[in-house]
Amino acid sequence: MSAGIVIIGAGQAGLSAAEALRRRGHAGPVTLVGEEDAPPYQRPPLSKAYLSGELPADRLWLKPPAFYETAKIDLKTGVRVTAIDRAKKRVITAEGEAIAYDQLIVSTGGAARRPPIPGADLPGVHVLRTLAEADALSGALGQARRLVIIGAGYIGLEVAASARKRGLDVAVFEAADQAMARTASPLLGGWFGALHRGYGVDLQVRAGVAAITGAERADGVRLADGERVEADVVLLATGLTPGVSLAEAAGLNCADGVLVDGDARTSDPDIFAIGDVARFDSALYGRSLRLESVQNAIEQAKAAAAAITGAPASYDPVPWFWSDQYDLKLQIAGLIEGADQMVRRGDPEEGHFALFHFKDGVLIACEAVNRAPEFMAAQRLIAARARPDPDRLRDVTVAMREFLS
Amino acid sequence: MAKITYIEASGTEHVVDVETGLTVMEGAIRNLVPGIDADCGGACACATCHVYVDPDWMARTGGRESMEDSMLDFASDVRDNSRLSCQIKVNEALDGLVVRLPEQQG
Ligand SMILES: Cc1cc2nc3c(=O)[nH]c(=O)nc-3n(C[C@H](O)[C@H](O)[C@H](O)COP(=O)(O)OP(=O)(O)OC[C@H]3O[C@@H](n4cnc5c(N)ncnc54)[C@H](O)[C@@H]3O)c2cc1C
Ligand code: FES
Numbered sequence: 103m104s105a106g107i108v109i110i111g112a113g114q115a116g117l118s119a120a121e122a123l124r125r126r127g128h129a130g131p132v133t134l135v136g137e138e139d140a141p142p143y144q145r146p147p148l149s150k151a152y153l154s155g156e157l158p159a160d161r162l163w164l165k166p167p168a169f170y171e172t173a174k175i176d177l178k179t180g181v182r183v184t185a186i187d188r189a190k191k192r193v194i195t196a197e198g199e200a201i202a203y204d205q206l207i208v209s210t211g212g213a214a215r216r217p218p219i220p221g222a223d224l225p226g227v228h229v230l231r232t233l234a235e236a237d238a239l240s241g242a243l244g245q246a247r248r249l250v251i252i253g254a255g256y257i258g259l260e261v262a263a264s265a266r267k268r269g270l271d272v273a274v275f276e277a278a279d280q281a282m283a284r285t286a287s288p289l290l291g292g293w294f295g296a297l298h299r300g301y302g303v304d305l306q307v308r309a310g311v312a313a314i315t316g317a318e319r320a321d322g323v324r325l326a327d328g329e330r331v332e333a334d335v336v337l338l339a340t341g342l343t344p345g346v347s348l349a350e351a352a353g354l355n356c357a358d359g360v361l362v363d364g365d366a367r368t369s370d371p372d373i374f375a376i377g378d379v380a381r382f383d384s385a386l387y388g389r390s391l392r393l394e395s396v397q398n399a400i401e402q403a404k405a406a407a408a409a410i411t412g413a414p415a416s417y418d419p420v421p422w423f424w425s426d427q428y429d430l431k432l433q434i435a436g437l438i439e440g441a442d443q444m445v446r447r448g449d450p451e452e453g454h455f456a457l458f459h460f461k462d463g464v465l466i467a468c469e470a471v472n473r474a475p476e477f478m479a480a481q482r483l484i485a486a487r488a489r490p491d492p493d494r495l496r497d498v499t500v501a502m503r504e505f506l507s
Numbered sequence: 508m509a510k511i512t513y514i515e516a517s518g519t520e521h522v523v524d525v526e527t528g529l530t531v532m533e534g535a536i537r538n539l540v541p542g543i544d545a546d547c548g549g550a551c552a553c554a555t556c557h558v559y560v561d562p563d564w565m566a567r568t569g570g571r572e573s574m575e576d577s578m579l580d581f582a583s584d585v586r587d588n589s590r591l592s593c594q595i596k597v598n599e600a601l602d603g604l605v606v607r608l609p610e611q612q613g
Contacts, residue, residue: 144548161529164548166537397553400546424552431574433552474574478554478581503580 104130105202107410108193109209110183110348112136114145115377115399116209117164120175122407132175133201135193137182140233141167146396148236149260150426154267155240162233186352188370205410208360208368208375209403210345217340219252221314226321227336230257239337246334247271250323252311254281256425258339259294262303263427272303273331275323277310284341285423287438287457290469293450294427301428342394344379357381359392364416365409366402374410376402385418386484387437387466395423420484422477433477436467436484445492447476456480463489475502482506509602513540513558516610525597531606532556532593542608549593554578555612557585558592561605568595568604584609 107123109116112134120134136142143162151157170177185194192202214229216222228239239261243249249265251258254276262272276283280291281298298305310326314336322332346356355361355369359381366374366382377399381392398421405415425432430453441459448455456476459467464487468480479502483490490505511534513521525534535543535556544555551574560568565588571579575594579585592606 146548146550161533164536166539169539172539396547424547424550426550431550431552472574474577475580478578482581 105191105204106131106133107205107207108201108203109134109207110186110193111209111211111345111377111379112138112142112177112179113209113211113377113399114142114164114396115211115403116207117142118400118403119207119209119376119407121165121173122404123410124173124175126407126411126413128407128411130204132173133178133203134170134175135178135181135183135195135201137180138232138234139180141165141170141177141179143233144396145231148233149230149257150264152236153240153243153261154264159233183348186348186373188352188373191372204372206373207406208349208373208379209377209399210348211378212342212344214338215341215343216338217252219311219314219338221316221320222338224314224316224318224320226316226319226334227314227338229338230261231342239335242335243268243270248333249273249335249337250275250331250333251337251339252323253339253341254278254295254305254307255284255339255341256282258337259298259427260425261337261339262298262305263301266301266303266428273333274298274303274305275309275311275325275331276305276307277326279308281305281307285434285438287441287444287459287469289444289446289450290432290457290471293471294432297428297430342378344392346379349373349375349379357390361390364405364418365414366406366417367409374406376406382417386420386487387439391421391437393419393421395421397422420481422481431472431474433470433474434467435470435477435480436465438467438469441466443492445495447495448473448498458490458492458495460489460492465490479503479505509597509599509604511597511601512603512605513542514605514607515540515542516608527598529597530593531558531595531597531601531604532591534597535592540608542612543592544612545593547593551575551578551591551594553613554582554591556592557582557609557612558590558606559586559609560588560590560595561607562588564601564604564606567600582613583611 182196214231248271251274349360360375405417443460445458454472456470456473470477523538547553
């Protein structure tokens with residue numbers, strides 16, 4: 103009898119893999135094991151419409167309960183896998199149950215990173231990755247007047263916007279010299295910084311936090327330069343620690359992520375890794391990438407499902423991502439690292455513009471603020487390693503469609 | 508509540524009740540209507556929830572917003588009655604709505 107496919111982690115990637123396996127006609131057992139109590143849900147709204155109170159929890163679910171029955175996906179929520187036993191091809195759960203697999207998919211995502219700042223584990227200090235954490239944060243904000251956010255990445259800034267909508271005073275402290283420093287260009291980061299200040303957020307860059315203060319619970323932060331800022335709630339928005347511990351303990355090759363090939367296959371041919379936890383080699387960018395986005399979770403899941411059902415995948419995406427802050431939509435295609443030329447299209451003063459980034463004349467990334475055509479066209483141009491003429495790109499009277507012909 | 512008919516590209520019809528306040532995209536996902544991917548979950552960021560609104564209903568669903576319009580501009584097989592279903596909010600006036608699904612999304 104076939105043991106079937108076991109998926110560890112019932113998030114976006116795990117659910118997408120289960121669905122893709124069924125769509126491809128895989129008929130054997132599929133078991134989706136998730137540590138969280140909630141069924142698979144969307145994380146993006148947790149810092150956006152869910153936190154601002156515009157979206158109820160029942161609109162977060164990725165699938166209705168009937169989906170799992172109809173598709174014969176054995177969803178086990180509230181179950182944590184504690185070990186992968188490669189020799190016996192089975193996983194062990196916290197309750198001691200053993201689940202056998204023919205093929206295993208690791209889609210464990212990760213946990214919000216907690217930097218080693220004194221006071222980081224005081225009550226009143228929050229992180230945001232899971233629905234339970236979002237509920238805890240949202241509840242705390244209901245009692246609070248002043249929120250301090252450590253880290254001006256996407257999640258920090260989205261929470262800042264949502265908390266402003268709820269009427270809180272918000273301060274954001276970022277150690278780097280711009281907002282969204284890890285992924286956005288200086289111009290974009292600076293523009294978003296100014297946007298938040300315009301909405302009344304006290305956003306400071308080059309402002310490292312030395313400690314979270316408070317005796318029984320957090321009551322503020324102390325900046326590296328000694329300044330003290332009061333807060334009722336402190337949010338650590340300082341990135342993700344990929345959930346590699348199971349894979350590492352099982353001896354799979356890992357390096358800030360579980361290393362996989364274009365089929366999402368790990369160093370064990372029967373084990374795959376996908377989503378935020380997986381690191382793959384990108385031919386497009388000439389380096390290894392570990393992406394944290396919904397698109398990557400879905401597409402890499404499809405690649406693994408293809409490979410498992412006998413169709414090689416060679417996963418090499420143009421990464422894309424969006425972020426909603428206030429009434430703006432930021433869409434980013436590609437990755438800007440290594441860019442040597444930037445072309446601006448549209449006027450940032452008007453609130454909608456796109457920044458195109460080139461390397462050796464090849465388009466590698468596009469950052470678009472309320473500029474969907476630029477974003478959509480850039481995805482295709484980047485995939486084609488195209489060299490669009492910078493002067494024409496700058497000219498808003500030339501429609502983006504024209505670059506595709 | 509509104510009764511919505513989703514017609515797959517193959518012709519298969521799904522007639523389902525969708526709660527007011529949800530989107531036409533959510534109505535499909537919740538009722539296991541295949542053919543709508545909705546990768547971005549309704550953020551108007553992915554264009555994988557494309558539908559064709561029955562011409563008789565176009566006046567009642569209203570037109571495209573500008574962001575939706577430009578996302579659709581790059582989807583495949585776009586027609587005058589194309590919409591992103593995550594941008595159509597269900598209300599009582601849409602009781603009886605008919606939408607058709609494209610051959611493929613994206
Ligand atoms: C607040 C927030 C906002 C975001 N906004 C956006 C956005 O606007 N656009 C975008 O593209 N992306 C966004 N992202 C990122 C996106 O949500 C992730 O990239 C995506 O969820 C990754 O999916 P995943 O399945 O790899 O990981 P996850 O969704 O994290 O799923 C992993 C699951 O595995 C479970 N798990 C881990 N270890 C075990 C174990 N040992 N046993 C059992 N289960 C286990 C975890 O509990 C978790 O449920 C956002 C993320 C957050 C947190
Ligand atoms: S669900 Fe992504 S655009 Fe509609």
